[in-house]
Amino acid sequence: MAHPAPQDPLKDVRLFVAEHVGSLMEFWGFKRVLGRIWTVLYLSERPLTAAEIGRRLALSPSAISVALAELKRWGVVHEAVVLSTRTRRAQSWRAESDVWGMVSNVLRQRELPMVRRTEEVIRTALEALADAPQDAETRHLRQAMRSLLLLAGAGRAMLETLLSTGRASAEALKKFPA
Amino acid sequence: MAHPAPQDPLKDVRLFVAEHVGSLMEFWGFKRVLGRIWTVLYLSERPLTAAEIGRRLALSPSAISVALAELKRWGVVHEAVVLSTRTRRAQSWRAESDVWGMVSNVLRQRELPMVRRTEEVIRTALEALADAPQDAETRHLRQAMRSLLLLAGAGRAMLETLLSTGRASAEALKKFPA
């Protein structure tokens, strides 16, 4: 999969996949390491301790600690109930596997606020233009910003529909510019 | 909008909006400056030269040059026909405004390949496991990777449907893990 002599295929395979999911997640605006950790947990038969994760991904305890805290905030990993059978006292972690749950969570908590903020920004900008002179330039600017506002509204509606019904249509977007 | 004395409201408003669209675009995985430039062009009544853009956004000619090249590659800005009426010899630029066109372009050229690459990676990983021992750990790993493969497939199907019909449903995602 990678280096000269792949002596442990399982390990290699897990890292290979984790690395790629890491890229995917980075692409979606998360830190690469979050995707790597989620994947290692998802691919593991049993919950792993922070130390085990660190060993598999060659990361320091502090890096793991920070990353796990963030993953937990997103509800993407969970603390596993500790099977206290003689086990040392280590917390262990498992991956959430409800993908739509995780995705919709992020859409709700991160993308939706962002679209709303966009509408807000454009409204503020339009207001700031309230007593600007009525020349062609201002008229054009106002018109363009009204278009952007409609666009942001269409985007928000699309997201909200997707979140509540699980379906979305790009029709409104296609009509832009209105 | 911003600083102590906003002496030119138009300028301020444009920068304010451009700044925010910049953040949006950054969020979607593009460089912030690409969003800022597109916005300044979109809000402008007429095409602008690189120098004018640079002046408005306080960017060096080299930064503008690089950014415009990238925007052009994405089909998000166009070289305006030069109204050669005594005009100096400067290229000028206008913003594409077909938003769905731009979005679907990016989905097709960037996100779709990424999902396909994901399927490919997981398939390769599964193959690499072909002659691994048949213990519980391997079985679990294989099973988990098959799930991820289905997930990636569902994602790809969703994207492809969205691109060809303008509609998408998260149903398949909701069924995960299969």
Next chain:
DNA sequence: GTATTGTTTCAAAAACTTGTGAAATATTCA
């Protein structure tokens, strides 16, 4: 209670990204 191991915090190092300035190249006008 104390020793041991695990976890968190945080300042600073390392890695990475983005923007600049200078030089090279290209274009326009006369």
Next chain:
DNA sequence: TGAATATTTCACAAGTTTTTGAAACAATAC
């Protein structure tokens, strides 16, 4: 063609993000 201006390229500087290592803190076993 040559002068003037515009554009591109690229090494490096500035800024940002991510990871680390040390120390503080917490939890458990004995």
